[in-house]
Amino acid sequence: MLQHIVLFCIDRFRGERSLAAIDHLLNGKKTAQTLQDSKWYNVSRLFGTVPIDRSRLLHVAHELETNGFIYQTDEHIYDVTSSGKKELRHFVFPPYIDGWKYMNEASLFWKRLSLLIQAMANVIHRTSFEPIHRDERIQSFVKRWLFQHKHIQAIARSLYEEMYELLSQVEEKDANIFVWRLTSHERIGWTNGQIAYALKEEEIAILLSFQNALHFILEMTEQEKEKFPLLYSLREQKRAQLTSSAQKTYKLLKEGYSLEQIVELRGLKKGTIEDHIVEIATYIPSFVTAPFLEEEKRKRIIQQAQKLQTKKLRAIKEVLQDVSYFEIRLALARWDREDV
Structure with missing residues (x-):
């Protein structure tokens, strides 16, 4: 699976970007260049979906080269061979994963949902428990949510029905992995590594299956919020696609400041402000x-x-x-x- 993902990225970059660009893409590094590359080469769905260290990436590239799927064109820059093109025909990326679209809220949504399910299960069965997430912001959100929804058993049933309907629409394996990750009053949710060991699969494959189900839930609750009100209520409000620093530059641009003035006001290098302007042009159509x-x-x-x-x-x-x-x-x- 990991080899196919790296091969796919090399193919999309067409020998114009190095392995470092793949590293930044898969790890979700929010630099101006990575954000632009993800759009330019149509790989935004992979953004931040497969954390990988540089040594492992180099090892995978070596394996692909040894197998005759890629060839080196420059230092750490590769292109795909005809054999590699054929190999990619067998690769199907999970259909609902969109790393760029959900990078700001997928983790937060999952933490809220998983802690809520743990809390409701233990409240209903009157058992004490240690929260699976220590983040006080997550805990405070779940406490407020439960306070607003008084009838826990009825709400738990409704939440179950919403989740059942959505998970029944993805591959059974993806749905099972998503459920195995959940914690109840009886069991602690499994990690991706534990699931991979049980299924005798790559941990990367388990991670992608989990993300596929999670992103599908986010997509459908966005499209049909009236149909899935409880799940939708766990979502964070939409955030701007721009990085926080680019947002500050954009605000100053809208106020009429020039590039040079913004450099002076923000105390940043001219190149950094130029990076922001390119980022703004990429993601703000009206700019x-x-x-x-x-x-x-x-x-x-x-x-x-x-x-x-x-x-x-x-x-x-x-x-x-x-x-x-x-x-x-x-x-x-x-x-x-x-x-x-």
């Missing part, structure tokens, strides 16, 4: 890039990217030496939305 990128330059950058069939900054810069890397990144951020 106007004209103050930072002349229309004539934008068109030439996109035309050159199309001609070279690449989003590799250096390749475009070598041809268009009068444009900056910042301008190239800004143009590519809006490639799919703006006409040439």
Whole structure:
């Protein structure tokens, strides 16, 4: 499973990004470059879904190269062979996982839900228990939630029905793994490692199955909140897609400050503020890039990217030496939305 995921990423990056980019993507590193790459190369669903250390990633890349699925084009940069392309035909990524969309709330939702189920099970059976999550914010949320819903047995039945309906719509294996992770009054929920050992599967496969069920629940409660009111009530309010630092820069831009003024006000490097502007252009459709990128330059950058069939900054810069890397990144951020 892990080999297929790394192979899939290498294929999507088309020899234009190094293993470090895959490392940052799978570990969910919120840098401007990783956020842009996840969109540019259509790999945002994998964002933060498979925590992996660099040594293991290098080992997987070595195995893929030994098997003839990839070949090295530069230091830590690979592309996929024809055999690798054939191998990818057998790879099916779990359909409901969307790491980018749910990166800010999946973990929080799971902690609230799992602690709530543990609490209700023990209240109903009148047993004492140690909370599975020590975070006081999670505990306070669950206490408030229970206080607002007085009739615990009736609420527990309704919550069970909501979960049963949703879990019955995913693969049985994914549903079982999700349930095995839950803690009741009788048993402590299993870890991914324990489930992997019991099923004799890779821990990565168990992690993805769990995330697939979790993200499906989030997707359906978002689409049909009236049908799943209890589960929906456990969700966090929508957060902005921008990183917190980019949000501060965006606020100043909307107030009319220039790039140079923002550099001075925030005490950050110019390159950092430029990173923020590219991030804003990527995720805020209404953001106007004209103050930072002349229309004539934008068109030439996109035309050159199309001609070279690449989003590799250096390749475009070598041809268009009068444009900056910042301008190239800004143009590519809006490639799919703006006409040439």
